Amino acid sequence: MLRALDIRDMLIIDRLELAFQPGLNVMTGETGAGKSILLDSLGFVLGWRGRAELVRQGAEQGEVVAVFDLPAGHAAHAVLEEAGLPGGDELILRRINRPDGRKTAWVNDRRCSGDVLRALSDTLVELHGQHDDRGLLDPRGHRAMLDTFGGLEQVRGETRATWGAYTRAQKRVEATRAALDAIREEEEFLRHAVAEFEALDPQAGEDAELDARRRTMQGAARIREDVARALGLLGGDGAEGAMADALRWLDGVAGNADGTLDAPLSALNRAMVELGEAQAGVGASLDALDFDEHELENTEERLFAIRALARKHDCAPDNLPDVGVALRDRLTTLDAGDADLAQQEADLCAAQAAYEAAATMLSDRRAAAAVRLDAAVMAELAPLRMERAEFRTILGAADPGPDGHDTATFTVATNPGAPAGALNKIASGGELSRFLLALKVCLTGPDSGLTMIFDEIDRGVGGATADAVGRRLADLARNGQVLVVTHSPQVAARGTHHWRVEKQVTNGATLSRVVPLSDTDRIDEIARMLAGDTVTDEARAAARALLNP
Template sequence: MLRSLDIHDMLIIDRLELNFQPGLNVLTGETGAGKSILLDSLGFVLGWRGRAELVRQGADQGEVVAVFDLPEGHAAHGVLEEAGLPGGAELILRRVNTREGRKTAWINDRRCSGEVLRALSETLVELHGQQDDRGLLNPRAHRQLLDEFAGLDGAGLRAAWRGLQTARKALAETEAALDAVREEEEFLRHSVAELDKLDPQPGEDGELDARRRQMQGAERIRDDIARASALLGGEGAEAAMGEALRWLEGVAGDAGPTLDAPLAALGRAMIELSEAQDGVERLLEALEFNPAELEETEERLFAIRAQARKHGVQPDDLGDFAETLRGRLARLDAGEHDLEDRRAAVRAAEVAYDAAATAMRAARAEAAGRLDAAMMAELAPLKMERAVFETRLAPADPGPEGIDTVAFTVATNPGAPAGPLNKIASGGELSRFLLALKVCLHGADGGVTMIFDEIDRGVGGATADAVGRRLEALAEGSQVLVVTHSPQVAARGSHHWQVSKRVEDGVTLSTVAPLPEPARIDEIARMISGDSITDEARAAARALLAG
């Protein structure tokens, strides 16, 4: 609810402080008194786009402050939370406009953008009038209005749409992944077959290289070692030392102890020679290899290194790389099964969405019939019993809100073609259509302050009385502000404000004042009779106020 509106130096208002009340608040005054300036100022603080020059002549800047009461659960709380702004039971909007055109806004003393203000305004205020392109005349809002009239929240439908989109995305990703793998399927299968046949082992490259070097070196040194072995063997050093030992042993008895030391040394030498000969023979055995083994070793070493170069990895990493390729092949082989699962999930999600969308369409069609009947019942007292209101459903591309578009259409006379509200109805007819529609949709207001700008224009008598009664009904349990020239409407107000102009020091200023009961009688009498207020007009005013 709009609790107060403070305006400073805006257009022809120097300073104005208004405290509004729940129920029906009516604003009256002569044409040009400044009633539209109040709406311009309220629209300014709410971030609406309006007049370019708002600052009062001679002032450096204009300022508007609006205070709203926010009950728990009000939609404005969500906007504040999303914007990271402080909330609470009281909402204070302040906006300043300098003479140079610079605009600055605050929400609860925190700087904010005009975009946030406009988002808040959608939850705070509805403006209805003959230029109501932000509300009931906006075709994009008709589906939401019908859903709110029917009490359809659409959560299940939106969840089904999200499920369908998720399933489709998963299918697309699986198809893309499979397409990418299929492009290299031949390469993968050929590479895996080569690596499986080769079966490289970790560390094998180093072992093969060492063995190859050993075999290549053996060819160069084996002959020399063999010659050395022959010289150490039974026909070489061993034979000579053995022969010398026998000769010395043969004369040892005659030579005495002088040969003991040479015989001992020669014995030790024979032992060392034997060990040397054993070592050389073992080396010769180690150097023994089949020439074909060298060829086989080289071929495998070259094959491993060729595969490593081909795939851009180290030879010792070939085994892990082969496992990676096998994994990609496994995904390809399993991909067709996964793809079918994804397709089945999409089909199931489509069935679920189609069922939810079809159920929503049926609910909307039923609600459209109820809304049309309610509208016809409202139009008759407004002297539009010959008009036809129709809520039309048409197919739309599937989306989170279903498969329907919704449009409110009217035909002002039987047999006349139906069309959009703002294209078919005249100014006075449009006002009455909007009022009747708002009455029918009243249950979906959600704590919004409703403002009707001269919605009674072009009507009078019993029709104006019917307009007033409906505005009064709308205001029950909520807040309605009405700018009116109709005494029948003004008399229905719970609170009456008079807008007037005055001239001070050659400057025209506008002011707004609450009217007590005696002054209210005179104001309604003025609306009935004009500038000259007669006793008869006052009597008529009292009768209107008496209801």
């Protein structure tokens, strides 16, 4: 509910503070007094797009503050939470406008964007008038209004859930088909590549091991001949034999040498031991250098095959095992793909059937709700002196979507036998106002939480019809808050709170102000609306009769 509106330096308003109440709030005043400025100012703080120049001439900036009460469960709480703005049971909107066109907005003292203001306004206020293309006159919103009237939120939610499952299943099938088609294009390559990997079976680290072994064998081939020659010179036909002969000769004559050969003989014995160790080591080395020539050939062949396969798949040799796994997986996907696709297609058919069933149920419920809505609107039109008019909700076919496969359009025929058409194309100004009011009475629930504003919706009607309009507005305001800008005394008399908008000239400047009216003031204002500038006793008596029917 809109509790307060504070306007400063906007157009011809210098300072204005209004305190609104629940029920039917009416604003009256002569044409040009500034009633539309109030709506422009409220629309400005709600983020609506309107007049470009709103700042009062000579002022540094214009400012509007609107205060709303937010009960628990109000839809505005969700908008605040999503925007990361502070909540509570009170919502304060503040927006300033500078002469250069720059605008700044706050929500509960936190800066915010115009988009956030507009999102909040959708949960706070509804504006209705003869040019109400935001609401009831926009056919794009008729289906949602019908669903709300019929209480179809749960059925529509189920339809949306089945639509989501259906579209997800459809995407899975499309993705699987695309993947299989891509794999089938390279099936021959995959089978050949997997066969190569299975035949070669490369292992991580094998390239380094083969290269080291190859280098060892290549080095052995070059040095083995020299090592064998060296081993021959150390053997019995070489150094070992010569040293043995020398020992034998010296040992035979040592006894006659007076001990002079003892030391040489001892050294030769030690040399023979060292020579034996050297001979054994060289022999062991020669054994180690001994290899099968075919092993070198085989090692080189495998090493070259691994490196060729790595070049073919543009990867490091150590990554070949992972590449092989990936190729095998793709081939497995291809081999198992048809079975997977068949299962996914079966799931898609089931999801589509579930959606069709939910959408058909929603269509049936909409058809039943349309009959009830048509009857309800027709019942409202009779007291509004439009008993000869006909209102119909036309359901049509639409492309399947999350909200089913229906369209809904509100149509009217103003006279029996006349063709039906869209509200804003068939009805005249006064008729359109009454159609909109009848629709709004039927479509608005008692807990909508919206402040409804009717901008001269009674234009073009008078007498008993205007009285019927006033009664319906009062009924609509009984469980909520309605603001009405009106020129009709019959409508004004139904208000529970009444303000008069008037202009005055102060120090050569024209300013607009809004005056709350007492019971006595209301009599004079309604009398003015009945009689014009000259208020007579008869007009006052008629005003009293309207206020106390």
